[in-house]
Amino acid sequence: MGVPADQLETTLDTWNSAVKNKKDAEFVRTTAMDNDLNSAPYYAIKIGPGIHYTMGGVKINSNTEVLNKNGKPIPGLFVAGEVTGGLHGQNQIGGNSVAEILIFGYQAGIKSAEFVKAQ
Ligand SMILES: Cc1cc2nc3c(=O)[nH]c(=O)nc-3n(C[C@H](O)[C@H](O)[C@H](O)COP(=O)(O)OP(=O)(O)OC[C@H]3O[C@@H](n4cnc5c(N)ncnc54)[C@H](O)[C@@H]3O)c2cc1C
Structure with missing residues (x-):
């Protein structure tokens, strides 16, 4: 050893x-x-020890739209996963990230497709 x-x-x-x-x-x-x-x-x-999650990132709403400084959605900008921040509060409990990326990734796909169709 x-x-x-x-x-x-x-x-x-x-x-x-x-x-x-x-x-x-x-x-x-x-x-x-x-x-x-x-x-x-x-x-x-x-x-x-190793880093397994980045707590910071852009703020989103439940439609996965990125919010600007005034809390208003930026049209056509949808994100999910590590690039987002604030979803887990002060601490990300182990295992919740995979749930997050699946649920919000799916949602971002749906919402961005809806956005494109509406153009
Ligand atoms: C060691 C470790 C252990 C973990 N264990 C757990 C666990 O047990 N449970 C849990 O819930 N979470 C765990 N996590 C966290 C979880 O894996 C991540 O939060 C999650 O995978 C993030 O997914 P994501 O899609 O947001 O980002 P990522 O998985 O990082 O995906 C981003 C993708 O974008 C690609 N990319 C980057 N730049 C560009 C570019 N310019 N153009 C095109 N593609 C680009 C990257 O190559 C990557 O494939 C762990 C993380 C680590 C590192």
Whole structure:
């Protein structure tokens, strides 16, 4: 794994005693503390944070029309998905983006076709 062995040992000891005592002083964890790491085999994977959604973007109405600064729809401009903003409030809950792009993408298709037909 290429990590300092003594630090890894300390981490494992800390976790094992947290599981044993049902008390996680480090992270105050209360769930999924059933399994200690006292016996092999061990497997390691590298994990890290990643960006999976962009919260900002243009404002739309329920017809997927882009709104101008005065909140009025810009004729003929329909968008959906990551380019939009504000749909999820302060935080996008995992999984909701796929629902968003399907529902609003479908809506944008319908509304833009209606717009073209009406020209
Ligand atoms: C690692 C990761 C994990 C995720 N996990 C989840 C999850 O579990 N559940 C969930 O709901 N959401 C998840 N998301 C978020 C979700 O995948 C995205 O919000 C969603 O795919 C965005 O769809 P979109 O159509 O708006 O944009 P995109 O999928 O980004 O589509 C935009 C498309 O436009 C194309 N494009 C860009 N510029 C041009 C151009 N000039 N001309 C022509 N084409 C262009 C791009 O190539 C791309 O194909 C995850 C995202 C990431 C990155």
